[in-house]
Amino acid sequence: MTGTExxxxxxxxxxxxxxxxxxxxxxxxxREITAAAExxxxxxxxxxxxxxxxxxxxxxxxxxSRAMRLQQGFAAALAGLQDPGLSDVIAAMxxxxxxxxxxxxxxxxxxxxxxxxxSDPGQALGMIVENVMRPYIREVKKLIRACLRREVDDEQLxxxxxxxxxxxxxxxxxxxxxxxxxxxxxxxxxKSDLVAHITAFCLNGIQALNQEK
Numbered sequence: 001m002t003g004t005e006x007x008x009x010x011x012x013x014x015x016x017x018x019x020x021x022x023x024x025x026x027x028x029x030x031r032e033i034t035a036a037a038e039x040x041x042x043x044x045x046x047x048x049x050x051x052x053x054x055x056x057x058x059x060x061x062x063x064x065s066r067a068m069r070l071q072q073g074f075a076a077a078l079a080g081l082q083d084p085g086l087s088d089v090i091a092a093m094x095x096x097x098x099x100x101x102x103x104x105x106x107x108x109x110x111x112x113x114x115x116x117x118x119s120d121p122g123q124a125l126g127m128i129v130e131n132v133m134r135p136y137i138r139e140v141k142k143l144i145r146a147c148l149r150r151e152v153d154d155e156q157l158x159x160x161x162x163x164x165x166x167x168x169x170x171x172x173x174x175x176x177x178x179x180x181x182x183x184x185x186x187x188x189x190x191k192s193d194l195v196a197h198i199t200a201f202c203l204n205g206i207q208a209l210n211q212e213k
Contacts, residue, residue: 011037021112
């Protein structure tokens with residue numbers, strides 16, 4: 001691929017990501033995407049095969065790539081700990097989302113793309129679950145199991161992990177509402193307070209798994 005072709009492909013991805021996030025798959029046409037990217041309509045077929053191919057590329061190359069950066073931050077936070085405990089795992093999860101390496105534009109696109117895909121699930125959701133969510137949940141399960149004093153079945157543990165993610169994601173997704181309600185700036189001090197709160201809150205719940213039935 002030449003430099004010009006590579007630049008065209010990037011422009012298509014940039015504009016498609018923005019427009020799919022703003023209007024959804026059905027709400028935008030190939031012509032609108034190519035007009036925004038300042039390229040020929042044939043460019044979509046040449047680089048991605050179809051509108052659907054472009055949509056999937058946005059999720060594979062942009063959405064999944066950003067999600068992997070969060071997971072790398074989670075792993076890095078635990079890498080220096082010889083024997084991470086439950087609180088370490090929860091704090092690392094919260095910190096990866098709340099203090100993650102995304103720009104405001106990346107965060108906005110990421111959230112809007114996922115919200116639209118969840119409202120009308122398609123092929124992209126299957127890719128996200130299999131390539132991003134399952135591997136992450138599998139890694140978190142392994143870390144939590146190492147901290148538990150008794151055996152817990154997979155489904156029960158996965159429900160706890162999804163509940164933890166639900167708490168973390170609320171503070172990640174509802175940032176404007178949270179700051180308005182609490183009259184706090186979303187600065188480093190506030191993020192540290194949120195990480196401490198989420199850790200304590202989720203720890204109280206997951207420690208129930210250590211209790212005998």
